[in-house]
Amino acid sequence: MQLVATIGIWIWGLLVLLGFCLSLWIIIPAPIFSLLPLSVGTPEISPGLLIFNSIILILGWIGWRSNISQSPRLFILALCISGLAVVLSASPLIQFPAARKQAQRAIEASLGRDYLGEIAPEIVAKMRSQPLIIGDIWGEIFIPQVRIDRRIPFVNRDGVPLYLNIYRPLQIGKYPAIVSIYGGAWQRGSPDSDDTFNRYIAAQGYTVWAISYRHAPAYQFPAQIEDVKCALTFIQNHATENETDLDRVAFIGRSAGAQLAMLAAYEHSPFPVRALVNYYGPVNLTAGYDDVPTPDPIESRVTLQAFLGGTPTEFPDRYYQASPINTVKPGLPASLLIYGGKDHIIQSKYGKYLDRSLRAHGNRAVFIEIPWADHAFDAVFSGVSNQLALYYTERFLAWALLKH
Structure with a gap:
């Protein structure tokens, strides 16, 4: 015994x-x-x-x-x-309660306390009812079926064919558009990378265009933003046949994809952009090179050199042009900036800098920091952090694109 x-x-x-x-x-x-x-x-x-x-x-x-x-x-x-x-x-x-209060204050301060007042009740009813539903962590967030067209070629550059995916609700119609750009240190990823989110948000009543770009180090900046511009031109030319309303467009990106989404939305889009959603995107690449986090799990300087071809001393113009903070000016789309307080790849302080700069130029900006979240927290789609981020992301997009 x-x-x-x-x-x-x-x-x-x-x-x-x-x-x-x-x-x-x-x-x-x-x-x-x-x-x-x-x-x-x-x-x-x-x-x-x-x-x-x-x-x-x-x-x-x-x-x-x-x-x-x-x-x-x-x-x-x-x-x-x-x-x-x-x-x-x-x-x-x-x-969690304090993080939610901060997020609620930030979105109401920018968009107004009644920011959902012009959204149809049936649209609001489809959204997440709470910022955190514990049962969904194990049961997973329900995603209705949507139509998906995969691997649509949109350009061939230097012998590299580039593709995009289109996600649409089941019902035929004309929908606001969301252009989705994946992350991966500019070195990896595909239009399938954020498939769960793209299916989820398409089911809310959007046409989602998930685009791709050539990867570093074989192709260095500005190749990536040139590819994004090609994708946007393709979207512009094929919007009608793909049930896309080009008068109501938002961009969303994660990490490296957020950097490209910011550059495109703030400076390079061939059509008007109403909103941008930036999940933990790099904002100032020169500062990111000079002030690396500790620890530095992706070797930030090596990653930036692979993307930009060298150091800020060698290529100051490239670092300047690739930094979204340098594109800030009045009249930009409303921006939702979501960063993790624990992130040691893209520190949340850069999101704060961008938020302050946007608002100083008279733009609408919402900065949300999730204190416990690390980089790429939304990879766990039903996780604690992504439930909070998703709750405000879908409301922000509805405010920007679905108002009466």
């Missing part, structure tokens, strides 16, 4: 360590790229970790009360570690 109890205690101790080590990634940024999935994903599933750690703590407390341990000091230490794991895994949920 004592042997069984000893084995049980060891198993419990290993579970304590497992829960604690996983929970640490909620607050610790990834030191290297291969560990980024842990740093990104763990905060997003933190409610599940909280349940796991709480059960382990309760079992340990029951064991302590039953006096089954022959090493009480070690047992108390393990209980303390388990309790700390509970606190760590609860931290995103503890911070």
